[in-house]
Amino acid sequence: MSESVREKIMAVSFHGTARLDPRIKLFMLIVLGCISFFINGDIPELMLMLAITAFACAGSAPGWGIRMLVVYLVISYLNTCLKYISVPGISLLMGIFGVTVLKMIPIVTMARWVLKSTYMDELTVALERAGMPRAVIIPFVVMFRYIPTLGIEYRMIRNTMKIRGVSDTIFKALIHPFATIEYILIPLLMRCLKVSDELAASGTTRGMERENKRYCLSETGFGLGEYVTAALFVVYMVVLVILDRSSIGQYVFWRQG
Amino acid sequence: MENKKLVGKDLILTGALTALMFVIYMIISIAMSLAGPVTNVFYPPVVSVANGIVMMLLLAKVPKCGALSIAGVIQGLLTFLMGAFWTVGTGLIVGALLADFLIIGRREISTKKMIAAYSVFSGIFTFGAISPMNIFRDAFMDLTLRNGVSKEYVDGLIRMTEWPMLTIIIIAGFVGGFIGALIGLKVLKKHFVKAGLVQG
Structure with missing residues (x-):
């Protein structure tokens, strides 16, 4: 009897990567925000978006992740169309709108996922342990x-x-x-x-x-999962930046005739 | 004797109002950057006018040194997250801290001090947001071009931030803060004091 009550209290509604320490999630969000505005090539951006979608799916928010990925692809296609077909009035307006929205999508995806998957008391404890x-x-x-x-x-x-x-x-x-x-x-x-x-x-x-x-x-703290995620994340970001500087970053994704 | 430390209640109100201010800031800055380079450079004064009401409410409910700083610092940190140029967030943080510690200080707060502090904050924020288009012109334009913004837009931005225009923009920043604070105080008196939510 007491076991099932304990289980009910400890039950959380999401699993997987959502159970990481909130500090790691915040750190990733911040670095993501900075990097997303420095990466310009089509391919690194797409890799970034795919990685975030994979993360969200692993963290029990697959619907949100996949929906944002589809939105991203659609807007990326429209942006490329806009670069080649130049309608005088709309081009200027939609150009900067499209670019801003495109940059925002990875950040918004990640931010909403972090918000949804973090309990506030875990966040408070984690921030307090970080010494703020x-x-x-x-x-x-x-x-x-x-x-x-x-x-x-x-x-x-x-x-x-x-x-x-x-x-x-x-x-x-x-x-x-x-x-x-x-x-x-x-x-x-x-x-x-x-x-x-x-x-x-x-x-x-x-x-x-x-x-x-x-x-x-619930237990929050830096464990093996956190270190592994942090290391993989840093490596991935470095790889993306390097790719962006190299020739792969210049490749335009949707070829127009 | 009034308690000068920031209590939990004050911090919660600061957090909630900062969230509102940041949302307003995002909406206005995106809307104005869409409409073209001419309006884009004027977004900080407009943001200051809109956020004036919220900030005056915050200062009226939390008349202590620290409310303005926390609001400004959190908004500044969030702009770093959103990928704006590094001077925007820095301008917000520096402006908030300066306005708070120099003007509001540890003594009694008054409406004049509130207006002055908010104008200073708004002016420094405008300087931080727009002047890199002139001072760090190459880095800024390079970044904007690489992000895929069209060349005409960037040229428009460069034209708008030549030196005479730039001083006008910075002065508009201070004026925007002043107007925002005045409107805020008027609205406070008209609605909130009457409803009894804020003491006169």
Whole structure:
């Protein structure tokens, strides 16, 4: 009887690479962000994206990984089309848009995977072990926890606007910035205050204010898996950068006639 | 005597509002960079005006030294992650720390100090974001070209950041911060004080 209760408590909803120490995941995310903007060749970029998809799939988020890979391939194809077929007005606009979006996709994929696959208490413990002061950990963790909530609040506000018959298209929102501020930003801010008051109360209940060392239920720490992943990752990044500088990086992926 | 240390409640509010500020920053910077090189160089002042409200709310709820620094430092670190040029994040971090420690300091906070601090922060951020197009021109343009941006866009950027225009942009940064702070305070008074969420 006690075994099954223990199992239920210790059960986590994801496995595989998602169980790595959060510091490793954050480190990979940061290095990824830097490298992604330095790699320009088509082939290294694709290798980067494939590696990230493989990682996400191994970390119990296969649907997300594969969807982003498909989006990446589609946008990469469209970008190459744009380079060869030059439509005067749209080219300039979509050119930089396409490039920015393409660079963002690996980062966004990895970031969302890290967010979804990390429990907040593991993250707090890991950051604390990394020696960061409390004044940095708490805003950081709250930010990660709050960004999905922002999306939910925004949708609710838009629904309310629809009910009340206020202008609710994105186009109108951009054209009338003051209306946007008045109707969207201010309710968002009020909800934000409410949410953070509740978060603060919940955090105090959980003993956030104490200065002692923290523990969490599942094991986090640097083990063999972490070292191996870190080493492989660094090697892979170095390989990508070298490839990018060499001639393989110049190869354009989709050949247009 | 008011407690001057940052309590857990303050840190949580800082985190939440920083998240909102960063999302606004990303949306505005992407939207303005799409529209062409002319609007691209003016995105920092617009971001400052929009984030003015959020920042004024933060300073009103957490009137302590440290709130502005944490918000600025976290946003700066996140811009490093997003792959912007290294001066953007550095400008944010340096601007936040300077504005906080020099202007807000350890004494009582007042609305004038809030406006001044935010203007300084915004000005330094604008300098960090746009001046590499002039000062480190070769490295910046090289990086942008290699990323696949079209040549006309880069030429447009170079034209927009010649020296006279650059000073205008930096001044616009300070002015944008000033306007953002003023709008923020007005909105605070009109909505939040009336609702009782912030003391007058």
